[in-house]
Amino acid sequence: MKLHVIVPLCVLFTLTLTQQTPSRDKCVCELTHSEKAFPHDRLSTVEDDASKCNGNITPQKTVELENLLLGLEKRLPQLQQDVSVLEREDDGQLSSVLSLLVVENELLEIKQLINRLNITMLGYQRLTTNTTKELVDLTAEMQELETYDTMQVVKRQNDNRRLRRDLDHCRNGHQPTTQPTEPPHGNCPHGQFQNISGPRVYTAGEYPGSYKYGAWGRDPKPGAGKKSWYWIVFLTSSNKFSNYVRLYSSLSSLIVGVSTPGNVLIHSSNPTTNTVQGPNVVLYGDALYYNCYNRDAVCRFDLSSKAVTTLQLPKGTRFNSKGNFCHLDECYLFTDLDLATDESGVWVIYTTTQDFGNLVLSKVEEPLTLGQTWRTSVYKQGVTNTFMACGVLYATRYVNKVTEEIFYSFDTTTGVEKFNLGISINKMSPNIYALNYSPVDQMLHAYCDSYMVSYKVLFS
Template sequence: MPYFPVLPFGLISCCRPCLSWTYFLCKNPGTVVFSSALRSTMKLYVIVPLCVLFTVTTQAPSRDECICEVTSEKPFPHDKLGRVAGNASECNSTINAQMTQELESLLLGLEHRLPQLQEDVSVLEREDDGELYAVLSLFVIENELREINQLIDKLNSTTLDRQHLTTNTTKKLEDLRAEMKELVTYDTMKVIETQQDNERLKSELSDCETGLHPTTQPTQPPHGNCPHGQFYNITAPRVYTQGEYPGSYPYGAWGRDPKPEAGKEDWYWMVILTSGNKFAHYVRQYSSLSSLIVGVSKPGNAQIHAANPTTNTIQGPNAVMYGGALYYNCYNKDAVCRFNITDKTVTTLQLPKDTRYNSKGNFCRLEQCYPFTDLDLATDESGVWVIYTTLQDFGNLVLSKVEGNETMRLGQTWKTSVYKQAVTNTFMACGVLYATRYIDKDVEEIFYSFDTLTGEENFKIGVYMNKMSANIYSLNYSPVDQMLHVYSDSRMVSYKVLFR
């Protein structure tokens, strides 16, 4: 019987006409023997080119296996996607709102310092005594000129850095846009395109719904009754001095009178705790900022009492001046005292029952509390406020308005949900209470606000204050010039408050 030689079958491309043959050949490798009954059939297959039926290769890895070759699409470039995501994240971390605020802060600082320099020169011309005061005033002016030059240099270098950053970022964004367009081509299921269509439809639907209401609702409640706008940041320190007692009295307070008596519009005041960092019995006055910086008190001290401490003298560092009177925590009382500097009289306001005092409800940070900070007095555009806590409020801050001219009385009161010993200090601005907390020795954070107009609380203010010393013992806002006056470890520092 005729026979066919052995064929080294390897990779077989299967097609429907020869399916039975390929199965037979794969299962029976070796010499293939055909009967006479199949000869005529084989002739037909000889006529048909073998390449149509199957592909023969001599490089088969195994003679008893069928191997099928699969061709797929090009693989998704996960490494490129990761690189694009990393570059986008780097852009977000490199460029932020703080950068624009830094430039704005520098410009505001320059705007503040130039008129201040002009005012100091005018004060020197008016008060020049030809002796020590003139020399000290000239020294202050020389320092201010040096600081203004440093501010201008900083502004120029910052502007140049921002220009380079803008150029580099523009190039990076163009590259990211090109890479994203390439990555979108891998979206064969059109998922991204569908999501974009959905977002567009949602936006159109929202616009359509908004169009049905003629009155547009505000995006958030108004913040107090503020003529300046909404508070959003503070600048770097604008004034920094250790005054006439450098390093001697770490606890104290200073600032300006928001409602000064006639002729005292430019005056500053200072209270230092001279008895064990707890008590004081006088307020020191300065006729100008230059006088305070160089430590020349004019007209000098306004004494509450000759003894210290005693009835109605000052307890704790959180005092404020308003309308020619000093407001503070009365010695050994849960009460507010008002000392009229002109007629030397003291008026007392009793706080609610169970108000914590005598260092039982202090401001604190993790490592320590600040003694005798139970009561915090504050001023803003509307007057005087007192911040305290009671037993009934479980240590949370309570805010009350101080009303009255001849006789003080407690006005409207608000209760908050922020725990006082988690706070390092507070201040008021435009009817809004702000609270700070300690971050580290160089930074304090304004983290909380309470709006007395709306009752809205916000625990995510996120405004950071660069400190000149670790501890802030008093914090007063001046609505006269929108400055924040800080007394910190015997240093007097001020910051410009920024409003939108």
């Protein structure tokens, strides 16, 4: 009886194993997808073309054309004035010959300026034509690529962006607008310092890319016949030192790169005693003020007499690159002393060991002496530049490669400090190594990675 039961169970077990053994034949399923494969290579090409287009159209190109037009605008009245002088002095003698040479020189510079303007405009016309065609092609390509977006993801993203923008506009529209903080202005004849314009001048001058560090500007108290002159100091030795100041008879001469009367030499050696150290220099009253080489002192070089006088700064003044302007990525070499000009004359900004690295401001009086001194609570190595306007000290800091911020002010009249000015400077190069305010025309002159840039200071 037990044997009969065991045999069927064994047979059942054998049958079960046989049914579970997989078949040797494979089952293959074909999946047919109705959607077209997305052309990633075409999208990559569009992105590359768009990047090239952005690289070709930059703010620098517009400013370059404006500079040339501005130079021509300033040069033509000067030519008219020189021709009038020639007409008055046309006596057939030496004076008329000299006046004629002046007019010939003016005409030559105007011709050079017009040639550069024509070349630049032709280049821009070609660029505009090519860019227009590229934009049409890119638009058509993007519209075709959008046909692959069958789930309308891009369309919904664009709708969401519009909704967020409208929502933000609605929210802000029902809130009072916050007035911008206005810097203190002391007894400024122009009113309150409110903002600065976009770049008015942008030029590489006659040595494009040759001298990374330097400074430029105008003399607020020029000598006779030098009202329209501009000056430049290039740091020609190791990006640290210089031994001359280069002069230009007008802004258009500087833009074109025609230096007249040329260099005024401080000393034949560079560097040596009482030559220039660092980029923070100014010209005032036909004299150059700067950090004396290897000293905690201010040098004054008279352009007429070629004499150098010095002003010793207080004991503990940091020099030889121990109290520089800095930002997180870089410190600007030999910027321990910053010279500045405004409506009242020359100032020196520095720091000392006893002030724990905070900015110290002193008035430079004539004859060369140290006048009143003010102490601030802003740390110098957290600052990238300073300048003076109407007796107020302003300090800047690095935000990113395209923006610098005027964030701080110290009013020497009231002693009030402010840390929240929030005035942006749109940079044409990542670093501003020197910043000078010109009270003659209320312009801010910046030297940026070998480029010369200027901004109009906007007062109320």
